[in-house]
Amino acid sequence: NTVSLLAPATVANVVCGFDVLGFALHEPNDEMHLRLTDEPGVRIVNEDDFGLPTEPARNVAGAALLAMLRTAPEVAGVEVRIRKHIRPGSGIGSSAASAAGAVVGLNHLLGNRFTQAELVEFAMYGEEVASGVRHADNIAPAIYGGVTLIRSTTPAPDVVPLDAPPLFVTVVHPQIEVKTSDARQILKQQVPLRDAVRQWGNVGALVAGLLKHDYALIGRALEDVIVEPVRSILIPGFEQVKSGSRAAGALGGGISGSGPSLFMLSQHEATAQAVAKVMRTTYEQLGLDYYVYQTTIN
């Protein structure tokens, strides 16, 4: 009655698909170990010193597990040990990885009685603790893998897994703090119709480009006229990374989730390496510490 698993980092929004598109990365991953206990309730053991809460109701994995345990009265308790390699606050789904990994692990211990869509619903309780919003665009890809479209989260998650061609993903995490709750608060609540038209044209085209393995269409569709113009101001180096990466041959990219990480998609590995160089140069010139991840869609 123990299980060990790796919970992946994820990129939410994928530029034009605010709150509805996301994909999972091969790296980084969080290591998680779960076991059923006779001691009632949820016990969280953080194996690093990121200062994450251990009180279950305030911990993203804990909140998700508490929601799941309410449906399994025959289970007394569960212990989860987490070693994080996805830095909290990086914008690559650190909280979602903990919540998703926790519910996938407990589901395994319970004989896989829940569907993936039901697991998304439980894990959203964790995301709510982290950012105050029950968005699923990190959780769904963490649970399903690959690229996912979340058509709706109400009344229940309607997740559409999407086929995609091979894509190289380069991520840079500059060491600045952007809280998801703050990055949501600054967004305008009204969208002019012409911007909405442009945006849903891009979302439809991005989904079609992925399904058709049409790299040029994917590149054209990686444009966000609603969220990026507001949020990019919070991220130093945004314009340099974006224009430099495009010049190096990247298909496109932008803010990962609510930032501060930026991601770029490339068709070829050599391009992804050139993009990583653009990212390093940008943050070295700005004198900011950063991490770069060279990976692919998982």
Ligand code: HSE
């Ligand atoms: N879709 C969410 C947002 C993702 O952009 O606020 C947060 O990681």
